[in-house]
Amino acid sequence: xxxxxxxxxxxxxxxxxxxxxxxxxxxxxxxxxxxxxxxxxxxxxxxxxxxxxxxxxxxxxxxxxxxxxxxxxxxxxxxxxxxxxxxxxxxxxxxxxxxxxxxxxxxxxxxxxxxxxxxxxxxxxxxxxxxxxxxxxxxxxxxxxxxxxxxxxxxxxxxxxxxxxxxxxxxxxxxxxxxxxxxxxxxxxxxxxxxxxxxxxxxxxxxxxxxxxxxxxxxxxxxxxxxxxxxxxxxxxxxxxxxxxxxxxxxxxxxxxxxxxxxxxxxxxxxxxxxxxxxxxxxxxxxxxxxxxxxxxxxxxxxxxxxxx
Numbered sequence: 140x141x142x143x144x145x146x147x148x149x150x151x152x153x154x155x156x157x158x159x160x161x162x163x164x165x166x167x168x169x170x171x172x173x174x175x176x177x178x179x180x181x182x183x184x185x186x187x188x189x190x191x192x193x194x195x196x197x198x199x200x201x202x203x204x205x206x207x208x209x210x211x212x213x214x215x216x217x218x219x220x221x222x223x224x225x226x227x228x229x230x231x232x233x234x235x236x237x238x239x240x241x242x243x244x245x246x247x248x249x250x251x252x253x254x255x256x257x258x259x260x261x262x263x264x265x266x267x268x269x270x271x272x273x274x275x276x277x278x279x280x281x282x283x284x285x286x287x288x289x290x291x292x293x294x295x296x297x298x299x300x301x302x303x304x305x306x307x308x309x310x311x312x313x314x315x316x317x318x319x320x321x322x323x324x325x326x327x328x329x330x331x332x333x334x335x336x337x338x339x340x341x342x343x344x345x346x347x348x349x350x351x352x353x354x355x356x357x358x359x360x361x362x363x364x365x366x367x368x369x370x371x372x373x374x375x376x377x378x379x380x381x382x383x384x385x386x387x388x389x390x391x392x393x394x395x396x397x398x399x400x401x402x403x404x405x406x407x408x409x410x411x412x413x414x415x416x417x418x419x420x421x422x423x424x425x426x427x428x429x430x431x432x433x434x435x436x437x438x439x440x441x442x443x444x445x446x447x448x
Contacts, residue, residue, distance in 0.1 A: 141195045141231070141259060143170040144188035146181055146208050148200040151237050157199065161235070164256050185211030195231045195259060195447075201238015202288050206426040208232065209269065209444065210285050224443050231264045233447030239311035240427040242354040243288040246367050247448045258447050266442035267367045270351050274423055274435035286425045287444070289355045289362070292413050292433050293329060293346035293377075296422025297322045298356075299429040312357045319356070323382045330416040331433070333376075335408035340376065341416065348375040349411055349437050353395055355427070360395025364405055370441030371407045378402035411437040 145161060147154070158172065171193065173184045185196060185208055198208040212230055216223040235255055236244045248254050258264075270286045302318040309317075326345070333340040333347065348355070350362035350373045365373035380402050388398045397405060414434035415421050421433040 141168070141262070142193045143168055143195045143197060143259065144173055144185070144193035145170060145197050145199050146173045146175070146184055146204065148175050148181065148204050148238070151200050153237075157237050160252060161199070164252050168259075179207070181207035182211045182214065186215040189215050189230065194229065196233070197255070198232075198234045199237050201236065201240045202243050202426040203240070203428045204238055205234045205243060205287055206428070209287055213285055227443065228266065228445045231445050231447055233259070240357055242356070242358065243352045243426070245354045245358065246352045247446065255447070264445050264447045265368070267444050267446045267448075268351055268370060268442060269440050269444045270349065270372065271438045271440055272425065272435055274431050274433065276431040282431065284425065284430065286351070288352040288426050289348060289350045290423060290425045290435070290437060291346050291348040291355070292331070292421055292423055292435060293344050294322055294326055295346055295348075295424030296429045297326060299424050299427065300422070315357050323385060328379060329419055329421045331421065332414050332416050334412045335374075336410045337408045338406055343379050344376065345380045346377045347413060348377070350375065351439070359389075359392045361392060363395045363397050364407070368442055370439060371409045372411060372437065372439050374406045374408055374411070376404045376406070409439050
């Protein structure tokens with residue numbers, strides 16, 4: 140029997156409406172709401188849910204909420220650095236997209252609550268990849284974290300930091316676009332060195348994207364070649380690209396098509412290491428949130444998460 144734990148960030152828009160909608164559609168299911176009470180609470184709530192016997196976890200929010208729920212579930216089976224992936228695979232994880240950024244779910248299913256309900260009802264799930272990252276957090280402390288969708292080094296973290304400063308009464312899409320434009324004008328491209336299991340690179344970057352899913356930044360198809368279950372990252376390296384280049388190519392990205400530009404390249408790798416060459420701080424964006432700074436090491440963990448799809 141599936142016992143469903145809904146993990147909800149109460150800061151999402153229309154929180155009460157969404158809560159009522161979930162109650163209405165899942166009235167015949169065994170479920171419980173786990174409401175986040177403070178920043179980072181969703182990293183510990185999954186362990187509580189697992190201890191109470193819940194085996195189906197639904198993140199209600201955006202990519203950041205899903206990130207925290209996945210990390211919380213993995214941490215519940217992490218014994219001094221040894222992760223019991225077999226037990227994690229017994230837990231089904233899904234998402235009801237209700238956040239400001241809902242990009243990962245675009246790889247899986249539509250945003251209708253009836254779609255999610257039918258998938259759960261019919262016991263549908265498949266193993267998918269999850270990314271592992273080791274980096275320095277905001278305080279300079281070495282930390283480890285998993286991600287479902289995308290991590291990027293460069294402009295992405297700066298955009299997120301700037302976006303958080305904008306008023307909430309604007310739409311998420313507007314705030315994201317405004318932040319991109321501001322950062323594109325003011326950002327000084329960083330010189331990095333990248334080493335992977337398939338190639339090496341040294342040069343200036345606007346953004347270096349390590350993708351499990353295809354989309355980021357509210358439906359920008361930054362990694363058209365990405366597959367969520369192939370055991371490797373899809374990498375998009377955006378080098379010395381100008382603001383004009385951005386506008387000329389954004390349409391292709393929104394269509395999830397590869398960009399034809401000499402400073403944009405696509406590749407694949409299972410392991411990636413990125414560091415600054417000129418010792419300037421380079422921010423990291425992970426599933427739509429600023430998490431810290433390079434250097435960063437990333438590993439693609441193949442088919443570790445049992446995802447509802």
